Amino acid sequence: MATPLLAYGRKHQSGVNWITTIAMTAFHIGAIAAFFYIDLGAIVTSMLLWWVAGSLGIGMAYHRLLTHRGYKTPKSVEYFLTACGTLALEGGPIFWVATHRIHHQKSDREGDPHSPREGRWWSHMGWIITGKGMHHDATVLGRYVPDLARDPFHVALSKWHWTSNVVVGLLLLAFGGIPYVLWGIFFRVTFGLHCTWLVNSATHLWGSRRFLTRDDSTNNWWVALLTFGEGWHNNHHAHPTSARHGLAWYELDMNWMGISVLKALGLAWDVKLATIAQAVPHDENDQPVLVETEEAVA
Ligand SMILES: [Zn+2]
Numbered sequence: 567m568a569t570p571l572l573a574y575g576r577k578h579q580s581g582v583n584w585i586t587t588i589a590m591t592a593f594h595i596g597a598i599a600a601f602f603y604i605d606l607g608a609i610v611t612s613m614l615l616w617w618v619a620g621s622l623g624i625g626m627a628y629h630r631l632l633t634h635r636g637y638k639t640p641k642s643v644e645y646f647l648t649a650c651g652t653l654a655l656e657g658g659p660i661f662w663v664a665t666h667r668i669h670h671q672k673s674d675r676e677g678d679p680h681s682p683r684e685g686r687w688w689s690h691m692g693w694i695i696t697g698k699g700m701h702h703d704a705t706v707l708g709r710y711v712p713d714l715a716r717d718p719f720h721v722a723l724s725k726w727h728w729t730s731n732v733v734v735g736l737l738l739l740a741f742g743g744i745p746y747v748l749w750g751i752f753f754r755v756t757f758g759l760h761c762t763w764l765v766n767s768a769t770h771l772w773g774s775r776r777f778l779t780r781d782d783s784t785n786n787w788w789v790a791l792l793t794f795g796e797g798w799h800n801n802h803h804a805h806p807t808s809a810r811h812g813l814a815w816y817e818l819d820m821n822w823m824g825i826s827v828l829k830a831l832g833l834a835w836d837v838k839l840a841t842i843a844q845a846v847p848h849d850e851n852d853q854p855v856l857v858e859t860e861e862a863v864a
C-alpha cells in the first residue's frame with residue numbers, strides 16, 4: 567500500500583491533541599512552580615541542561631547535522647548529540663527532521679507546518695497542540711527522512727525520545743531534590759520550547775532580511791541569543807546547508823562555535839559555509855540552490 571502524503575498547515579489540523587496539550591499544561595504549571603523553589607544550584611544546573619538540549623542537541627544535531635547535513639561527524643558523536651536533543655522534548659529526531667524539512671520545502675506557503683501567515687499563535691504553539699498531524703508514526707514520516715529511518719539507533723531514539731528526561735529527572739530528584747526537578751526539567755523544558763517556537767513565529771515576523779528569500783524569514787538578534795544562534799533565520803533560509811548561521815562577525819552563533827570546537831578536535835569535517843557576499847542562487851526550476859562552498863569563511 568502506498569504511504570499517504572502528509573498534509574500540513576492549519577486547515578489540516580483540526581481538534582485538540584489532548585496528550586500534547588495535557589503535557590504542555592503540566593510543564594507550564596511546573597515551570598511556574600519552580601519560582602516558589604528558588605535555588606541557585608538548581609538554576610545553574612537548568613542553564614547547563616538548557617545548553618546541552620538546545621545547543622548540542624537541537625541546534626548542532628537535530629537542525630544543522632541531521633536535517634541539513636551541514637557537516638560530517640563520526641556516528642558516535644552524531645548519536646551522542648542527537649540523544650542530547652531528545653532532552654528538549656521536541657520529539658524524536660525522525661519527527662523533528664521530517665517536520666523541519668517540510669518547513670523548508672513549503673516555507674510560508676500552502677503546506678508549511680507552522681507559518682505565521684496562518685496566525686501568530688498558530689505558528690508559535692497552536693500547531694503543536696492541535697490535530698493529529700504531529701503524531702504520525704516513523705514509517706509515515708520515514709519518507710521524508712529515509713536517511714534516519716534506515717538507522718536503527720535513530721528509529722529507537724525516535725520511539726523512546728521522552729525517556730531521557732525521565733532518567734535525568736530521576737537523577738535530579740535523587741541528588742538535588744524537588745527544586746532541581748522543577749528547574750532542571752519543568753522550567754528548562756518549557757523555556758527551551760518557547761525559545762525554539764520563537765524561531766517559527768518571531769523569525770518569520772520580526773527582524774531584518776539580508777537575503778531576499780521567497781519566505782518571510784528574518785534575522786533577529788534576541789531570538790538568536792535565546793536559541794544559541796538559530797535566530798539568524800533569514801541567513802539560514804537563504805543558505806540552508808551552511809553549518810554557520812551567524813554570517814557577520816557581530817551575529818553571535820554559539821551553535822557554530824560548538825561545531826568549530828568539534829572541527830578543531832578533528833570530530834567535524836566537510837563543514838559547509840555560506841558568506842554574506844553570496845546572493846541566493848537558483849536552479850532552472852527557480853528553486854534555491856544549496857550552497858556548498860566549503861571553508862569560504864575562515
Ligand atoms: Zn523558517
Ligand SMILES: [Zn+2]
Binds near residue numbers: 666
Ligand atoms: Zn533549517
